[in-house]
Amino acid sequence: MTERRRDTDLLFKALADPSRRKLLDVLHAHDGRTLNELCEHLDMTRQGVTQHIDLLEGANLVATVRRGREKLHFLNPVPLQEIYERWIAKFEKPRLKALANLQRRLEKTNA
Amino acid sequence: MPRSTFVYVAYIRTTPEKLWSALTDDTEFMKEYWFGTYCESEWTAGSSWKHLSPDGQILDAGEIVEADPPRRLVFRWQNQNKPELNAEGMSVCTMELERSGPAVKLSITHTIERDTSKFIAAVSGGWPKVISNLKSLLETGSAALEEPYPVASAQARRT
Numbered sequence: 001m002t003e004r005r006r007d008t009d010l011l012f013k014a015l016a017d018p019s020r021r022k023l024l025d026v027l028h029a030h031d032g033r034t035l036n037e038l039c040e041h042l043d044m045t046r047q048g049v050t051q052h053i054d055l056l057e058g059a060n061l062v063a064t065v066r067r068g069r070e071k072l073h074f075l076n077p078v079p080l081q082e083i084y085e086r087w088i089a090k091f092e093k094p095r096l097k098a099l100a101n102l103q104r105r106l107e108k109t110n111a
Numbered sequence: 112m113p114r115s116t117f118v119y120v121a122y123i124r125t126t127p128e129k130l131w132s133a134l135t136d137d138t139e140f141m142k143e144y145w146f147g148t149y150c151e152s153e154w155t156a157g158s159s160w161k162h163l164s165p166d167g168q169i170l171d172a173g174e175i176v177e178a179d180p181p182r183r184l185v186f187r188w189q190n191q192n193k194p195e196l197n198a199e200g201m202s203v204c205t206m207e208l209e210r211s212g213p214a215v216k217l218s219i220t221h222t223i224e225r226d227t228s229k230f231i232a233a234v235s236g237g238w239p240k241v242i243s244n245l246k247s248l249l250e251t252g253s254a255a256l257e258e259p260y261p262v263a264s265a266q267a268r269r270t
Contacts, residue, residue, distance in 0.1 A: 007122075032116055063120040065220065074118035081239035 007060075011079050014059035019044065020052050024061060027075035034070050115228040117221050117235045121242045122214040125249045130208055130215050131181030133245060144244040144254055152186075154178055160186050168192065173201065183207050188221075196230045199223060217242070 014020055019042055026041045027033065039049050053073065056062040063076040123130060133140050135154045142149050147165035152158055155178050162171040173187035184206045190196035202223040209216045219238060223231050244254045 031118075060120055060122065063118045063218065065116075065118055074116070076118060076120045077235075077239045078119050078121045078242050081243045085243060 007079075010055075010059040011061070011083070014055050014061055017052070017055075019048075020056055023049075023052055023056060024075055027062065027073060031074045032065075032072045034072060038073060114222055114224050115226065115231040117231055117238065119217075119219040119221075119238050119242055121217050121246050122211060123217055123246045123249050124214045127181035127208045127210060127215050129249065130217060131184075133249060134184065134206060135180075140248070144248045145241055146244075154180075154184075160188070162188075176203070181208055190230055190233075193233075196233060199225060199228055199230045202228075202230060202234075 022042060023038060026038060035046070035049065035053070038053070039046050042049055042052075053062060057064065060079050061076055063074045065072050065074065125133075133144070135150070135152070138149045138151075142165070148162060148170065150160060150162050152160040152175060154175060156175055158175050160173045160175055161169055164170050169191045171188050172191050173189055175184070175186045177183060177185035186204055187201045188204050189201045190199075200223070202221060205218075205220045205222075207216075207218045207220075209218070219242065221231060221234055221238070225231075248254045
């Protein structure tokens, strides 16, 4: 069980940073990017991006594949699926969806 | 060459041998984590591969390209039950098993030689659920999800 808790800690720590979430969004939009391509999307040093990617890899949110001399980065959704199953799947999705729709509509009218 | 690839990685606390068997010849076990569906193959290079629905209809078909138990399995995979997915042709699915401390690192790479692929989009919804179920079943003895869309089917039962 301690192993599992460590995985969960790593996962939430990895998600708790806006730059890392941005990296995941960038990969979600287009998977299989090189480090250089990822650097273009973040306003920070290459070293900074590398550190964020290492943390994401440590949490198993990013998987890398070597293709020739390049290392390509992929969003790995498996740990997110586990979060979903643990905390969301057991609740009724339609209600959550209704709530999300309500929020979107209310925020739209505010804007 | 344009291509669409998805990569899935899970660390499963089991042995490479058990995981290999769960992914290949243990049909009854497969049904438990793959929502009642199962595969049929000799699991040797050159043999045919089929993915079947619970009632035995062919969902996907292809052939084994490479089988190196319990390390690496590569097979060609083409959808057989949806014309728009079938039209996209063959995809290649690679499964790699690697010991990692007390666990086995399972990497599944699924690729099709197209820029945008409906087929890859379709399997990308399924793989995380299947892998997560497999992990849960191997580690705890019970699947995380018994149905791919539990809420939708619970609703259907209610109405």
